[in-house]
Amino acid sequence: MVSILPEELLKEVFRIALHVPDHLFYDVSLESPFSFVEHSKSGLLLVCKRWLRGATPVFYETLILRSNAQVMSLCNALAAHRQFACLVKRLRLEGRVPEPLGEMAKRMTSLQDVCLAFNYTGVSAFKFSGFTKFLRALNPQRAAFVRPIGIHYSKSANVNKKICQAVSAWTNLTSLMLPYSGGGWSIWGETPLPDLLLDAVKALRHPLVLTIPLVDAYSLNAITKRLEELDALPRNVTIIFSMPDIHLVDLKVITSNIYLAQRNVLFRDTRNTYADRSLTDLSNTWDNNTGLWTNPLSNASPEVQSRIWEATIRAAMIGNKSSFWPNSWFQCNYLDHRTSSSLLHTSKFFSGIVLAVLAERLEIFTELTLQAALTVLQSRPQLFKRIRHVSLNIQSASAEAIQLISAASELRSLRLVLQAADGASSRAIYDAISLSAPTLQHLFVTHYSRPQRWKVRAVDAYDPDMPPACDLDGGDVLGSLDALTRLHWIAPHIAFRTAATDTTLSSISEISTVSGCDTFLHWLVGCRLTQLVKLKLLEGVGLSPRQATLDAEHGRGLTTFLETHGAKLKELHLGSGASFSLVQLNLCCSVTTLKFGNIVEPNILANAELTCLKVLIVEWLNHLLSPPFMALLNRLYQGLYPVLEELRVENSQGFWPSNESGTDSWQVVASEKLKARGVTLKDTNGHVWRSRLDIDNVLRRSGRVSGRRM
Template identity: 25%
Template sequence: MPAVHLPDEIISEILSPALKVSDDAFSDTSLNSPFAGRYCESSSAFLLVCKAWLRVATPLLYHVVVLRSKAQAAALEKSLRGNSVLGQFIKKLRIEGGYGSSMLKIINAAPNTKDIFISINIWSADNVSGLVKGLPTMDPTRVVLCDSHHSSSRNKNSQTLLGTLTRCIQTEWKNLAVFELPFSSYYYSSGSLMAIGTALSQAPALKTVVSPAMRLYGLQQPPDHLTLIAKNPSLQRIVLRQLPANRFGAFGADLDGISQVFGHPSLRGLVKFPNPPARPHTPTPEPSSEPLQYSTESVPEEIWDRILRLAMTQNFENQEWSWKTQPSSRVWLVSKKFARLALPYLKESLYFQTAHKYHDLTSKLAIDPSLRSQVRTLYFHTNMAIDLRPIFGVHLVNIIGLTPVSVTLKVFSDLVKNCGATLVRLEGINVTKASTKPGDPAIFSHLTNIRSLSLGFKTPFASSTSIPPSTFATLKQLKLTNFDHSLMTILSQMNLPALRDALFPIDHVALDVFFAKHGSKLQTLTVALGALRLLNIFDICPAVVDLVVVCGNGIPDPTRFSCSVAASSLETVTFTTEGRIRGAERKWATFFDRLNIDTFPALREITVPCIRWPTTEHDIGKSHWARWAERLLDRDVKLFDGGGVNWRRRLKN
């Protein structure tokens, strides 16, 4: 097939959404940079597709340049030195630090830059020499300033940069028309803001000042720095920009308070108040007297049946699921045909959040026996007691307790006797210890088609050698949340040929018996930290591909994280932790510093939910998480946080 050659204009339209940096992101002056925490592939990868994409994408890539580290500045300086044309493409330059002498060369190589973003939150170790020399040579029309109200005093470098900036505003930048004050300026008039305000009051071409709209607490007059800026005779407007609602809860700005404060005579009517966001309006379509072009009568019922099956599917196991977000539950009201085709699917899976709704079902079962052959799956999401006996005889395929459903051994035995032959999933059932009489292991033989079993089983079992080894022949996934040690003895008498996934999220001394019999079959395994400490999991379960270790607040022992069989299949390891752990980086230091993954040649991912990735060059330099992630990447292993974000290598000097 011959290659398709698209015009450059079309390629540009295709690539622009991927390469474009929005002005809102470029001018965001909040302390948390919108470019922090981006761990996706660099947008420069688009340039590697082909020569046409390289030619079209290069100007798009260099149009807005964002610098967040010394290494990025050095790399850009090297690129501009090697190809002077690239600097001509730069129109906006966002500089979030000092970045040394490279900045002077970058500024000199980018004469068309008209919008600059400058941060005066400079660490004492930063070198601002390049910026201090380069800023006076620029001719911007718009400057965006980033500052922090947390800094009551400044180091020498930040003071030097601030002094250069005020001098440039006052005397050097003859075409500066727009100046945007930092996010922190809504808070109070700091010394830095007063210095900037003094310079802006004398800026020769200043037309517009953009300031965050404040949340006002009984102020009677505007901030001092704005009053000072308003003295500039060339100033035409002060635009108040709404604070992002997600930064400070649900508020944007107190518009009534703003009107009172900024109506002060000192501002001479310069202030332009923010407009409240308009509500989206959906026009009502005009009624048409013409018949529809395609009538539902001409569509075969087989097609509608397939469409409605998909429309009526409800993912009750999704934690974000809600009736309010599932309008498909009312699709059957569209017409009689839809009701006839859709209602059977609505009856297949039933979800109960209250005991009352469950009692409603049991009442209807007595009135309409046909429901017993239509209902297939029951989901329980309630903390109230549920009596399962009324559903005996229903042709159930799945019983799933999204929250544990507690039953006695007698009820459980009757359940599997009546429904066991059809059940494929039986999950979230907690069998309580109701008497001293031990259970009969023969009850499990009724579950002839079970594939997923999740139980809490505190009831002890009588010792038995008569249980058929073929019991649970179809069982693929087993989860035991709490159990008596005698259950392990029973399971060890079975063959469990289909078992691949096992979940034991609690410590238990009887697990060694189970693993000795079935460990070699397992591909996915969840165990508590205690089991990892006591058992040679990697040796007795050599086929495990995905391992989850329930750690809580504990830390795994690196000496137990090893395998004597070098051909281990392990690919992913997840250490579940309890959210944010105080001093997590320090506590995990022993594990990662002594971790040896040489015996896991297939290992590709390690996940630790308590990881908090650094987002600034200064924090990256101090972060042990970043150091450990870099070391693992040398072995082709990615380190993930709880959000599924893995560390990407950064440019280094």
């Protein structure tokens, strides 16, 4: 099949497979879009010799170099095959620039696009001489300088000046992107790079397209004021302001800017479309009566347009953030109040949609905020039916909180954190929760018996000598929630007197609690829990230090629960302070995913009889290179857990600590040893760790350089 494909079809296959879109090539985000890819681009070169000859020219057109090892491999390949240098048309650098790359850049005569997406200042190990030699050898048509957000440098003046000297010598330059920052303008040190780049643009004296990335339109006035102060741009320069969701910005913010009215300015929406629009185009799509951006190609009815705008505003305010249900008992999802508050004052049409969207997710942390939210909802009673998710972190079960929960007839998720509550208010708020039984699917309850001081953990929340918070029966509350699928319960002082039945919590699939809730765990023994697959014991055992010493009582409810339901579990998450024994772990014999918050007792993992375990997640909050963790790795190398497929290492910072020694780092050693027994090593985000050895092996087999991350 490979040998009979015509050349024309092969070329189309290669161009589609190796194509890198412009929005990825010029990406300005902190995490590179090329950090982790599912398939190796160099695999096309390994099919056969015919594919190697046909794919090599297309392969070299766009090169993404992310490390010194890749740059050196490229230099070696170009030294052995000099004709390949003429094939390079686009080059994105995310690592350092070694000395040899400056020499090789002189041979890249077809180079048109350059994107420098790395920290080129402030690093002691950086060889700046190679970077300046590389810049002087270039003469691209389009160039982009990308800098991470919010990083300041104190010794960047000399670097910035030399960069701009090289840029001013680029006679073919037609498009330039300034460095990006979270505030919309990258200004560091006494000689900021954007100012110097503008001076370089002024020295070029030929038509140029200047792209300035912005976070939103609010930084537009500050940017234009800076441009006006510098007075560095000639009239033949076209300015493109790229920002997300330009259609959600009031046109007055743009048209009121005098500087923009005197210049050739375009606006690019980076979230929805990359088409550039001028001020005239924007004015033609603005309806002064409704205060809306209109679409002349759309003939949809007002109801359909309202739903479209509602979905658009919801995406703008919430975006791709985490779900409402928190990963741990203290996390919560915040809305973009800056965007929502600006839209509320745009028009009546917009304010109605914004209030409807905001009503879907209510996150309240103070009594004052609760009263304000309830006032707005009472002024528009129809908004109560829009409430889907409520998060209440308040001091006590006030009348306002009870009224809010009772009126939310379509409530789906409830997160309730009570710092202290008396018996009457507690009963009232749990009665309100029971009214939401037909629709409530997710319930998150953390109920303290006394007020908690700041930074006091849940480990101090329970004292066995204290009486119950009220005469409330937890069995009555949870027994009525038939639609519940996820339950989080930390309320040790609430007793469970009513016995569970076979139908109680029949739809529950996930339970999270602490081992101190013995009465709750004992009550769950009477439930069938036919759909239960996941158990989470969260950080902090929920017991006072004195109660934790009572071994006879401590953990009895958990053991009884696991004896009844442990064989059903497929996922088990243990927090950093969760008390768990080897006997209890062996009761979960069918677990396929196990997450440990801390390896205090490595022997528990080493001796557990988990024959079905496929995914092991270690959430390490301190230093990874500790004796318990290294002991676990050694046992995994020796064949612990025969069907294990994945080891994921996480920490609170979201990244792995590593040294600069390349193949000597523990990640490389671990990935090589684990790969030998069929186990994949992953990081916090679930991305596969690919060592430099993996890349070198592919390069060695193909005899060619790979310009992309494997």
